[in-house]
Amino acid sequence: xxxxxxxxxxxxxxxxxxxxxxxxxxxxxxxxxxxxxxxxxxxxxxxxxxxxxxxxxxxxxxxxxxxxxxxxxxxxxxxxxxxxxxxxxxxxxxxxxxxxxxxxxxxxxxxxxxxxxxxxxxxxxxxxxxxxxxxxxxxxxxxxxxxxxxxxxxxxxxxxxxxxxxxxxxxxxxxxxxxxxxxxxxxxxxxxxxxxxxxxxxxxxxxxxxxxxxxxxxxxxxxxxxxxxxxxxxxxxxxxxxxxxxxxxxx
Ligand code: ARG
Numbered sequence: 535x536x537x538x539x540x541x542x543x544x545x546x547x548x549x550x551x552x553x554x555x556x557x558x559x560x561x562x563x564x565x566x567x568x569x570x571x572x573x574x575x576x577x578x579x580x581x582x583x584x585x586x587x588x589x590x591x592x593x594x595x596x597x598x599x600x601x602x603x604x605x606x607x608x609x610x611x612x613x614x615x616x617x618x619x620x621x622x623x624x625x626x627x628x629x630x631x632x633x634x635x636x637x638x639x640x641x642x643x644x645x646x647x648x649x650x651x652x653x654x655x656x657x658x659x660x661x662x663x664x665x666x667x668x669x670x671x672x673x674x675x676x677x678x679x680x681x682x683x684x685x686x687x688x689x690x691x692x693x694x695x696x697x698x699x700x701x702x703x704x705x706x707x708x709x710x711x712x713x714x715x716x717x718x719x720x721x722x723x724x725x726x727x728x729x730x731x732x733x734x735x736x737x738x739x740x741x742x743x744x745x746x747x748x749x750x751x752x753x754x755x756x757x758x759x760x761x762x763x764x765x766x767x768x769x770x771x772x773x774x775x776x777x778x779x780x781x782x783x784x785x
Contacts, residue, residue: 554747560602560753564602565604565605566604566605567624568607568624569606569618571608571614573611574587574628575699576719576722577589589627589628590627592627592773593627593744596761610696611676612676618747619640621747624750625643625744626745627744632740632741640747641749643743644743645783646783649716649717649740650736651679651717651738653713653735653737654732655731656705660711668690670690670693670709671693673713674696674701675694679715680694698719702723705731714737765783
């Protein structure tokens with residue numbers, strides 16, 4: 535986390551210049567460049583060669599509504615906001631929780647879902663923050679899970695993994711006592727690993743949003759308008775139901 539904090543602070547300082555493509559420039563080109571990780575099911579992942587997931591489908595729909603073609607870029611999670619501030623793509627959709635630290639480096643759109651970070655453990659393992667005392671916990675690097683697990687009093691070894699799915703695998707292999715990840719991802723893991731793991735308490739709640747380069751207000755405005763429209767006309771609800779069996783928008 536220390537490393538990530540420094541990186542984001544440095545980004546905040548470096549991101550003054552507004553070379554990012556404005557809405558006008560994007561519209562004129564006809565194609566929007568969107569970045570995600572592609573390894574965070576069910577939000578953004580690959581199926582065979584195809585990029586899919588709730589956020590991928592949602593972004594594709596928003597782009598369609600805006601009359602644009604999409605060019606997808608995948609990057610390791612920890613690089614996504616850095617690449618954004620280097621103008622490698624127009625926006626990022628990768629389940630970033632809105633945090634004060636990140637908000638110094640980028641601008642967030644209105645949240646596209648609300649969720650939380652929850653504990654998952656093998657049957658009989660630690661299910662509460664108090665029970666994590668002295669326990670080994672796996673989390674994905676650069677995430678709010680890491681930030682929040684570090685705050686748990688007396689927590690044991692916190693092991694970081696480049697991908698969330700690697701952190702889950704560490705739990706399944708018995709190399710850690712718990713994994714902390716997204717609430718909905720946890721529900722899917724429990725289902726997939728029938729009887730082997732259980733979901734415990736939610737450690738924190740968060741609002742998840744797309745990010746544009748700091749100062750790119752013209753693009754931000756269009757993204758917010760497209761999201762509002764899809765939330766008003768049923769498109770969002772349909773997609774959310776398809777992935778989660780419920781509407782995951784922030785209430
Ligand atoms: N919601 C968490 C955060 O804000 C995790 C996001 C991880 N996203 C991903 N594509 N791996 O840090």
